[in-house]
Amino acid sequence: MKTLLRNCIYQGKNVYRDMGFLFWGLIYPIILVSFFYIAFSGISNIGLEDIDIGMERENPISAILETIDMVNIVEVPRKDANRNLAEGNIDGFIDEDLNILVNDSGINQTMIKGIVEQIKQMNSLNRPMENYDFEANYIADRDQEANGILVIFYSLIGMVSTYSVFAGIETVSLAQGNLTNIGARLNITPLKKKDFLFAGIIVALAFNLLANGLLLLFIEFVLKMNLLREARYSLALIILGNIFGVSLGIFIGASNKQSIGVKTMFAIASTLFLSFLSGLMSPDIKIILDKNLPILGRINPLAIIGNSLYRVNLLGNTKDVGVGMALLTLYSIILIFGAYMFLRRRNYDSI
């Protein structure tokens, strides 16, 4: 226990002082998420912010609109409507006769028109307004479109949850006498290789979970996007992503004799590629693949994490999450077992 703790502390120091880790584990994900945020902000905003509708206090439909969650009613006198539209304070203005004033054409404006049309229709049919579910018919539609963009963010979170891969590579390299001088040196101390590796795994998980947490805080409080609404499943998925990552790192580290730098680049490239297939960069890729090669989305570990996060948090659908989690666990076990076989074979010829 003492040995484990000491190894965790020193390996931890060795890792967090490494600029490479800080960059790939912490800074790179924040840069990526900021980049995507800026690139897609025009579209993603609508998915996250309420529609601001301006109207006068006495407007009879204000009571109806108030029941819609995503609609925010702003009290604006008729004469100030144009100015408020121009300044962007409201997305649209509705007068007493249900005429609509807009200054822009976008999804929000379409939405307002749709809602107003609906109200007019119901009026003419003399149906009670309370029975109509605006949420289901319009708002869900609108979210669907914005959610396409959100796939990217869930993919990104999925990808960085596997970034424990770097520390996994590092620890196995340091433990192996045929990979590093330190490895050779450690091999003649009484420290057992598995103790060193175990400490390395703990450190890898701890650091990457911390880095993931910081990224999520950044998304939540700086970018002000509320992505993780279903905390328990999300946490489980992220932890499994971390475990998969460190297993992958240990496998990559143990399976060949390339330098740590080469292995790290390989890890970055492969996780990026798998994330790309799961919708990072462009949701269209995911849509095309889901249509033509659906199996890929179900077995690609990065897609499993990203899609599950998306489904659980946005669609509230937890149906297939268990299967995905089981698959991730299976992958991790296979990778660790593979790494174990490599390490065992090398056990004797340490250099």
Place this chain on the structure above:
Amino acid sequence: MIVKVDNLVKRYKELIALDHFSMEVREGEILGLLGPNGCGKTTAINCILSLLSFDKGEVEVLGKKMTPDAYDIKRQIGMVPQEVAVFENLTVKENIDYFCGLYIDDRSLRREYVEEAIDFVELKDYIGFYPKKLSGGLKRRLNIACGIVHKPRLIFLDEPTVAVDAQSRNFILEGIKKLNREGSTIIYTTHYLEEAEMLCNRIVIMDNGKSLVSGTNQELKAMITTTEKIIVRFSQDDDGIMERIGDIPHVIEVTEEDGDYIIKFENGINNISNLLEFIMENNLIYTKLYSQLPTLNDVFLELTGKGLRD
């Protein structure tokens, strides 16, 4: 015998790095493993420590067969590898403490040992430095400290003083003697004759993966036929002088090097006076004349037909 190596054979593909290499180390001694670059010193150490598998032979350390998981043996061993092997992102002190902690659990004892090791390699002014900020020589000193900090019973040092300046080297050699006085047995590989001569109780001379001879400094020198070397320089050249010198009693070889004649003798106690007599008889004038006892280089030269100096 604290270490017993019997007929080790190690191949790297076609290359035979160790060719029936045998060696014994006695408890309490400083054993020098001396040989030129590439003769197999590091390979031998790595095989002894089970870092490398070998094709044939047997290794016993501390009375037991050495294996990769002989942790009870490893507890009592220290090793300073030829290549610097320290954690790049741990400071000097953290590195030493880390390696010490792999052997020593007691915290206050560990602190004491770490301080002693820092003094041993004179790194007191650098304890907060990261290895990449240390010069090559300082890094090697850290490398040494990490290997000896736990005061092991048996220490392997693989060319620890390469790239260390002369002053620090002497300090380190003195430190190694001190470790030895305090009870550690030392195995020291080097290609520096002077180090082996001044430090080691016993020396194993190695070439091409074989151990050629072993013994104390004196024993080794007694093994060869040369017992004395006289170096002489004459003020003028004289044809055929080399042959005539060769006729002096007990001379076994005469060579010329930059105008100096190097005359090797076997046995005989009157070599200098015999040579002086020869000089007078031939009316020669000498500008330099001195006598030397054979060095390890002569031993090596006689055994292998080539010098050990680069």
